[in-house]
Amino acid sequence: MATATASGAAGPKLNHIGLPIVEYRGGKSTLCAGCGHNAISERIIDAMFEMGVEPERVMKMSGIGCSSKSPAYFMNRSFSFNSVHGRMPSITTGAVLANSTMKALGISGDGDTASIGMGQFVHLLRRNLPMIYIIEDNGVYGLTKGQFSATADIGSRLKTGVINDLPPIDTCALAIQLGATFVGRSFSGDKKQLLSMLKAAIAHKGTVLLDVISPCVTFNDHEGSTKSYKFLQDHDEPINEVGFVASFDDIEVDYDSGQVYDVEMHDGSQLRLRKLLEDYDPTDKANAVRTLMEAQEKDEILTGVFYIDTQKPTFLDQLNMVDEPLATLPESLTRPPKSALESLMANLQ
Amino acid sequence: MVAWYPITPSTSLIEATTDLLKKFRVTPEGKATFAVVQAEDELAAIGMVLGAGWAGARAMTSTSGPGISLMAEFSGLGYYAEIPGVIFDVQRTGPSTGMPTRTQQSDLLSTAFLSHGDTRHPVLLPGSMKECFEFGYAAFDLAERMQTPVFVLTDLDLGMNNWMSEQFVYPEKPLDRGKVLTAEELEKLGSFSRYRDVDGDAIGWRTLPGTAHPKAAYFTRGSGHNDAAGYTERPEEYQAVMERLARKFERARTMVPAPVEYRNGKAKIGFLAYGSTDFALRESLDQIEKEHGLSADYMRIRAFPFAHEIHDFVASHERVYVVEQNRDAQMASLLKLDLAAEQVVKLRSILHYNGLPIDARTITEEFRTKEGL
Ligand SMILES: Cc1ncc(C[n+]2csc(CCOP(=O)(O)OP(=O)(O)O)c2C)c(N)n1
Ligand code: SF4
Ligand SMILES: [Mg+2]
Numbered sequence: 001m002a003t004a005t006a007s008g009a010a011g012p013k014l015n016h017i018g019l020p021i022v023e024y025r026g027g028k029s030t031l032c033a034g035c036g037h038n039a040i041s042e043r044i045i046d047a048m049f050e051m052g053v054e055p056e057r058v059m060k061m062s063g064i065g066c067s068s069k070s071p072a073y074f075m076n077r078s079f080s081f082n083s084v085h086g087r088m089p090s091i092t093t094g095a096v097l098a099n100s101t102m103k104a105l106g107i108s109g110d111g112d113t114a115s116i117g118m119g120q121f122v123h124l125l126r127r128n129l130p131m132i133y134i135i136e137d138n139g140v141y142g143l144t145k146g147q148f149s150a151t152a153d154i155g156s157r158l159k160t161g162v163i164n165d166l167p168p169i170d171t172c173a174l175a176i177q178l179g180a181t182f183v184g185r186s187f188s189g190d191k192k193q194l195l196s197m198l199k200a201a202i203a204h205k206g207t208v209l210l211d212v213i214s215p216c217v218t219f220n221d222h223e224g225s226t227k228s229y230k231f232l233q234d235h236d237e238p239i240n241e242v243g244f245v246a247s248f249d250d251i252e253v254d255y256d257s258g259q260v261y262d263v264e265m266h267d268g269s270q271l272r273l274r275k276l277l278e279d280y281d282p283t284d285k286a287n288a289v290r291t292l293m294e295a296q297e298k299d300e301i302l303t304g305v306f307y308i309d310t311q312k313p314t315f316l317d318q319l320n321m322v323d324e325p326l327a328t329l330p331e332s333l334t335r336p337p338k339s340a341l342e343s344l345m346a347n348l349q
Numbered sequence: 350m351v352a353w354y355p356i357t358p359s360t361s362l363i364e365a366t367t368d369l370l371k372k373f374r375v376t377p378e379g380k381a382t383f384a385v386v387q388a389e390d391e392l393a394a395i396g397m398v399l400g401a402g403w404a405g406a407r408a409m410t411s412t413s414g415p416g417i418s419l420m421a422e423f424s425g426l427g428y429y430a431e432i433p434g435v436i437f438d439v440q441r442t443g444p445s446t447g448m449p450t451r452t453q454q455s456d457l458l459s460t461a462f463l464s465h466g467d468t469r470h471p472v473l474l475p476g477s478m479k480e481c482f483e484f485g486y487a488a489f490d491l492a493e494r495m496q497t498p499v500f501v502l503t504d505l506d507l508g509m510n511n512w513m514s515e516q517f518v519y520p521e522k523p524l525d526r527g528k529v530l531t532a533e534e535l536e537k538l539g540s541f542s543r544y545r546d547v548d549g550d551a552i553g554w555r556t557l558p559g560t561a562h563p564k565a566a567y568f569t570r571g572s573g574h575n576d577a578a579g580y581t582e583r584p585e586e587y588q589a590v591m592e593r594l595a596r597k598f599e600r601a602r603t604m605v606p607a608p609v610e611y612r613n614g615k616a617k618i619g620f621l622a623y624g625s626t627d628f629a630l631r632e633s634l635d636q637i638e639k640e641h642g643l644s645a646d647y648m649r650i651r652a653f654p655f656a657h658e659i660h661d662f663v664a665s666h667e668r669v670y671v672v673e674q675n676r677d678a679q680m681a682s683l684l685k686l687d688l689a690a691e692q693v694v695k696l697r698s699i700l701h702y703n704g705l706p707i708d709a710r711t712i713t714e715e716f717r718t719k720e721g722l
Contacts, residue, residue, distance in 0.1 A: 082569065090393040334524075
């Protein structure tokens with residue numbers, strides 16, 4: 001079972017590594033009440049708790065924005081790096097290469113990712129670096145007071161009356177095309193779906209890209225916005241129902257296999273995608289991209305797991321690195337012997 | 350960890366490094382104890398360096414002028430959040446794209462103060478092949494000890510041309526990995542504050558991600574922070590960190606490679622130079638002595654911030670010629686910021702910046718004109 005109860009009736013619920021959920025909490029949020037980002041932080045806390053991830057094994061990485069501030073509001077026991085605007089991917093790449101035994105969780109915004117950070121974002125995707133990349137997507141730059149971002153839909157209107165007439169960048173379609181190996185979209189208001197997706201993301205080895213629509217209550221939650229709570233409630237079209245059974249949970253077989261796409265995850269857990277869109281195959285890249293593009297034309301916001309590949313080598317595999325962290329290799333492994341220098345010198349004579 | 354983006358004339362450095370890593374940094378099982386990443390640009394290259402440095406690995410990048418410009422924002426983050434990393438700048442002719450296959454020493458000011466705000470970085474200035482090797486590993490020790498990005502400036506002449514060199518000497522000292530707290534040490538202490546000056550050396554203790562202790566984590570940020578790494582906008586907390594950073598930089602005067610005094614015969618005239626200017630200047634000093642019967646003293650600067658010996662050298666001469674390979678007298682300008690007003694007036698500049706390596710005759714002639722000989 002995933003959880004056990006501490007002895008004594010009043011004891012808090014403990015997860016399978018014996019920690020109560022408070023050990024996964026962070027500082028008090030300074031974001032606006034009702035901001036979607038806060039709900040995502042809550043789900044991250046739940047997912048990490050339920051998966052029994054050791055907080056000290058997690059690196060929380062971010063860029064700049066309201067979204068990028070949120071790592072301060074969950075998992076205080078985890079190491080955190082709030083870097084510069086749009087550059088979370090490179091910071092995370094370096095950190096993971098230095099210590100590949102850590103779980104990297106990157107939090108970014110739609111501005112942080114799809115405008116200033118686009119260069120680093122697409123190259124991260126190509127490398128399939130093991131990390132979870134979450135875009136807290138509100139269609140605007142929350143921190144700088146609500147300008148449109150590059151994920152805003154055509155026709156979406158700001159409170160000031162400005163209408164967006166440039167096409168949105170679909171970060172999920174990009175991620176699938178460029179090499180991320182777990183790609184999905186969710187909504188901060190859909191607790192159940194987001195939690196299952198986060199848990200599966202934790203179990204995945206490779207780049208996970210989750211675009212989580214996360215309404216900005218202050219600048220983009222009004223009539224005319226396509227990233228408001230109301231709009232999402234009306235237009236959210238789940239492509240599959242996401243179920244997740246952790247490796248340490250009992251696996252019950254009680255489903256109609258024809259309707260469920262079952263994925264065996266790297267750590268032995270199961271991702272169960274109950275098909276809502278007829279015959280959707282989340283391992284078919286071209287179809288996944290086509291489905292997303294068609295949905296965009298129909299003004300539908302598809303959510304769910306769009307694409308998964310559990311076999312593709314990661315960047316670490318490609319670099320053929322030792323399993324131990326480079327950060328703490330002993331000097332005997334990092335400084336070649338005197339004879340090495342002597343032979344080099346001799347060759348130059 | 351090496352992250353880089355190709356640019357002349359720094360590519361040779363990375364290519365040679367990669368060859369050596371493949372040769373000497375592979376375990377018997379055939380696994381790499383290193384990672385080399387060709388990044389998408391220099392912003393990403395230095396980002397990877399800082400990410401790796403933060404997580405505890407020694408990390409470097411190598412670039413030239415245009416790449417340095419792109420690294421500006423991240424360099425400030427490295428300075429303020431106190432993250433080690435080494436940036437090699439094989440200088441070429443600027444400004445802008447300039448003359449990529451010609452040499453210059455014109456990135457001194459831009460690297461010393463790279464980034465906005467009150468930012469400054471140690472800059473090492475090797476003057477020979479042997480020093481390029483020695484400063485290579487000294488830079489990593491310094492970066493980890495000081496917890497800051499360190500720049501190593503060579504130039505196209507040193508970085509790409511073939512040189513005769515003295516034998517490199519195997520380092521006897523173990524690596525200095527700086528002030529890193531282990532879980533056991535933390536357990537004994539009970540807690541720690543990332544940016545608190547507990548030892549009076551202006552350098553805090555850091556923990557590495559993964560340190561197995563519930564109090565090991567801290568929040569790294571480039572925004573205003575107090576000594577516990579917490580977000581702050583309080584004037585006194587912000588200022589306390591900035592003042593400590595200034596003290597730390599001040600201490601670096603004695604931590605960077607000391608200058609080399611070639612001649613100090615208590616002559617009236619002294620020369621200061623750095624990097625690849627050394628060879629031409631030494632030849633020029635011989636010419637000056639032979640042709641004008643004048644013996645001058647010479648000190649070679651090997652790093653910024655300036656060691657006290659450099660101040661003493663200027664103080665003990667009537668006139669001091671600063672010889673360098675750029676138009677704007679960048680080293681002289683940097684010295685002027687550091688020297689007392691009555692010393693500043695002693696400085697004269699001999700400049701060479703046409704893209705070709707400086708030669709002895711140019712220095713001698715310029716000196717002759719300036720001295721009215
Ligand atoms: C180099 C640079 N340019 C501009 C800014 C100003 N800035 C801070 S956050 C931000 C946009 C954030 O938008 P997003 O990533 O969508 O985050 P949100 O606040 O919406 O969560 C901008 C433009 C900056 N911090 N750095
Ligand atoms: S401005 Fe918008 S994005 Fe920022 S905290 Fe407030 S609601 Fe959230
Ligand atoms: Mg946003």
